[in-house]
Amino acid sequence: MAALIEAKMGDLLIQLGESITGRARVPVQVSVFGECALSPDVKIAMYRIAQESLNNVAKHSGASKAEVWLECKPGHVSLRITDNGKGFSVSDVSAQSLGTGIMRERAAGIGAKLVINSKPGQGTEISLEWNEPGEGKHG
Numbered sequence: 001m002a003a004l005i006e007a008k009m010g011d012l013l014i015q016l017g018e019s020i021t022g023r024a025r026v027p028v029q030v031s032v033f034g035e036c037a038l039s040p041d042v043k044i045a046m047y048r049i050a051q052e053s054l055n056n057v058a059k060h061s062g063a064s065k066a067e068v069w070l071e072c073k074p075g076h077v078s079l080r081i082t083d084n085g086k087g088f089s090v091s092d093v094s095a096q097s098l099g100t101g102i103m104r105e106r107a108a109g110i111g112a113k114l115v116i117n118s119k120p121g122q123g124t125e126i127s128l129e130w131n132e133p134g135e136g137k138h139g
Contacts, residue, residue: 004047009036020055029066033070033072048106062085088120088124110130112130114126
């Protein structure tokens with residue numbers, strides 16, 4: 001856990017992409033824009049969501065490629081994971097399957113918005129938007 005906390009978010013995603021590429025033979029392109037200064041809980045939640053998303057790509061999607069896109073701006077982070085796999089009907093997936101339930105819980109735990117877009121035959125996009133809580137909201 002300490003290694004996750006100490007590493008830069010972009011570096012973690014690059015390592016994760018390389019791991020999936022090596023293990024599942026699905027090329028993962030990682031693009032990082034800006035530096036993320038994140039609290040440990042936010043960083044870990046984002047990493048785990050990316051990890052779950054890429055594991056789904058490796059196990060279920062049949063994709064020939066995936067992309068991870070991270071953009072960090074002061075007070076705002078966007079994370080997007082896409083693949084060109086077989087996709088699925090979001091409305092047909094139970095809250096617990098494909099780890100979507102745990103991804104939603106992790107996103108809610110840090111106050112982030114998680115959106116899962118997928119259609120059969122059209123791949124999948126997982127997007128996460130996180131805004132730093134406003135001043136005076138220390139919890």
